Amino acid sequence: MxxxxxxxxxxxxxxxxxxxxxxxxxxxxxxxxxxxxxxxxxxxxxxxxxxxxxxxxxxxxxxxxxxxxxxxxxxxxxxxxxxxxxxxxxxxxxxxxxxxxxxxxxETDPALEVETIHRAAKRMYLPLIWIILGLGILEILTDRHLDPAAFPLTFLSHGSTLFSLATNLLLLVYSAVELGAYFLWLRRARRAARETGTMIPSAGHRRFNVAVLVLTAVLLVSSLVTSVLYRELLYGFVVLLMLAMMAVAIAISWQVQKLMKRRRASRIATMLATYGTAVALSLVILTTVVFIAVGSFSEGFLRERAEDLPLTFTDLYEGTDYQESVHRDGSPLLTSLSVVQFEWAGDSLDYTLYEVQIPSLADPIRNLILRDLETDGTVNGEHYLNADPSPWHADRAFQQDWQGEPLSDWLLFYPGRILFFDLNREPTPELMDTVAAKLGGKGD
Amino acid sequence: MPRAKFQTMTEQMFYTLLCLKSECCGMDILDRVPEMTGGTVNVGSGTLYTLLEQFCAVGWIRETRVEGRRRSYILTEAGREALAREYRRIQAQAEDYRRIFGEEDQK
Incomplete structure (x- = not known):
């Protein structure tokens, strides 16, 4: 027992x-x-x-x-x-x-009791909640994926961004509610003590706090599942590693604090030892995570495989001695696949394919991009000109230009798909058919 | 509008100060106040701790002795004046009552 x-x-x-x-x-x-x-x-x-x-x-x-x-x-x-x-x-x-x-x-004097609680709250509780609120705002303001220029494609196709945004928003809402509820309670408690000499019941928001805890756990699990499903393996790996090591760091810091107390160390010494351990372990964790993640990536453990790419260099060219870089991102809303394959001083294939995962989102996402193209002709900071979509078997086609001169970069819209495609040469009808079949979903 | 600090005293403040006419340690006040008032006024331990701290800060009482965890206090001249002021305030209220309802209603 x-x-x-x-x-x-x-x-x-x-x-x-x-x-x-x-x-x-x-x-x-x-x-x-x-x-x-x-x-x-x-x-x-x-x-x-x-x-x-x-x-x-x-x-x-x-x-x-x-x-x-x-x-x-x-x-x-x-x-x-x-x-x-x-x-x-x-x-x-x-x-x-x-x-x-x-x-x-x-406590038998409500007015004194309220002030005693407020004095205690000012020592640690309130500064902590203000810090959480500040960090939440800072994280959201500095998230590069929240740049309007990256919306909607880059933003929606990064599961990690969506989940970190959701987590930061949750922190923001939690701290705002916590602070709002506290100061509201403080105002009411002071007034009741002053006017009626009574202490009002403490006004927590237990259900909200439980909901925040549950939502945090759900977000964490969902982000890990998403990282596996949409092959953002590096992100999932780093999150897991960070969590495991943070748990170890907290446990060690706690043990250090207990040890210092057993040795009857002063408050300052215990505080310095605890925070010192926590900071040192955080630095070790960060370095280790970066080291392991980079190591795993360079050894190919987390690297994308080229076998299951829809279109590869060999589908278009004779050569086989090419360099490649493959990157996948994804969320339950949108996935992206970026492929660069090239021969030194030779042919190259460079494309990014976005696939909408929820059919009802296909039109809104497409319309957002088309709206940008129709207003100022730009997407992701690049300028495009309207082109004939029929050779590509696409719904809409745009060709990138530089001061009116057409370039070899294409932006093609297929049902549920958006394709950025760079060939580095003039596309042939056969090549356009291949692209439509393999990347535009027109091959079925 | 918030009440100025100690402008009017609560019963707990009044009896705590009253106990300190002669030197007395904090813990004894916890027993003396209910004894003095026939149990109608009780001072909570947390409230008493805060009151003693605040009375010291405004100079109404001063610490006289520390024996382990027992601190003893005594009323200062300023504290005595504050108590007298409060007494006069309560007395004025009683006078007003007497003027309105007369002596016979006191029984």
């Missing part, structure tokens, strides 16, 4: 009522809260008991304290005097239980 247990509690820091109710319920079931571990609360088995729990806040406490400081000890001694025993702490948060029936609450 297990004697220890851990739980993730999806409550906001200031949701003291939810914490107290939950710990009381756990005690009734024979589990006494005893402390925290990364992202979780820890319990040990106890006799099932009916206890009253209360969560109080001590602004000067720190998660790096080996033991409560002088002032905190005095606070705990005050609480003990009225029957409140300290069960667990989580930085500024202090969890007490009381065996007495209907004990005097730890």
């Amino acid at each position: 297990r004697d220890k247990k851990r739980q993730i509690l999806p409550y906001s820091l200031y949701d003291y009522d939810a914490y107290a109710r939950h710990f009381a319920k756990m005690a009734r079931r024979g589990w006494m809260v005893e402390g925290t571990a990364p992202f979780t609360w820890a319990y040990h088995r106890c006799e099932p008991r009916e206890l009253t729990f209360a969560v109080s806040y001590f602004a000067r406490a720190s998660m790096f304290d080996t033991e409560p400081g002088e002032e905190q000890s005095e606070f705990i001694a005050f609480c003990r005097r009225t029957g409140w025993q300290l069960a667990a702490t989580n930085a500024q948060m202090q969890v007490f239980y009381n065996e007495r029936h209907d004990p005097v609450p730890i």
Whole structure:
């Protein structure tokens, strides 16, 4: 039979009522809260008991304290005097239980209680949420795939971009809701304390927090599945590697923190050792991930194979001694395949084929690109001229030009497909038929 | 409009200061206030801790002794004046009541 247990509690820091109710319920079931571990609360088995729990806040406490400081000890001694025993702490948060029936609450002045919570929140909780919000905004603003010029093709065909955007948006919404709800609660609590002398119930948003946790897990799993399905193997590999190593880094940092506390190190020393370990391990992780990923790629482990390409150099030319570069991207909405195959100082084949994965999206995507072509004649920063699509068996055809001079780059629209094709020579009717059959889906 | 700090005292503030007429440690106040008021006023341990901290900060009480985790405090002259002010405020309220309802209604 297990004697220890851990739980993730999806409550906001200031949701003291939810914490107290939950710990009381756990005690009734024979589990006494005893402390925290990364992202979780820890319990040990106890006799099932009916206890009253209360969560109080001590602004000067720190998660790096080996033991409560002088002032905190005095606070705990005050609480003990009225029957409140300290069960667990989580930085500024202090969890007490009381065996007495209907004990005097730890906080009996609502106005002071609100300010005590706010002082504690300003120490760590609020700065952390502001940082998450800032990082979310920064990530979105600096994501090169969100450049309007890359929309819709590059953007929609990168599963990794879509998922990182979704994750950043989720972080943004989470932090905005967390901050909004906190300051709304603070305003209401201050007003109630001032006008009616009462403390309003803590107003968490537990369902929202659970939804964020579930959505994060779903996004993570989906991004990994997508990376395999759409062959963004390097991305999936890096995500998995990062996750595994981050878990190791957090576990090691936690152990360092525990070791420092066992050695009764000062708060500053424990903090420096914990953060120092975390930063050093993050650098090691980053270097290792890059090293392994680049190594795997160069050794061909993650490299695309040319066997299943729809059109290859040998389909068009005699030579077989060519260099190649193949790159696939994809999302559940759009996939892309970029192929470059060329002989030194000889023939070359260069194309990028986008395939729409959801038929109903085919027209909107095509119309977006056509709108750009019809307004300023450009796609992805290149200028195109209208061309006759019939030799290509395409719906629409455009030829790239440079100051009015036609180039050998073509933009062809087939049903559900968009093809950027560069031949480096004048296309022959046979070649156009081959392209339409192999890349335009006209061969069936 | 927010109430200025300590402009009017809560019962808990009043009785905490009252306890500190003579030197007293924080933990003893937790027992003395309900004793003094027949159990009608209780000061929570967290509330008392914050009050003592804030009273020290505004100079209404001062720390006299530290013995382990027991800190003792005593009312200062400024604290005494604040208590007297509060007493006069409560007294004025009682006078107003008496003027409106008369002496016989006091029984």
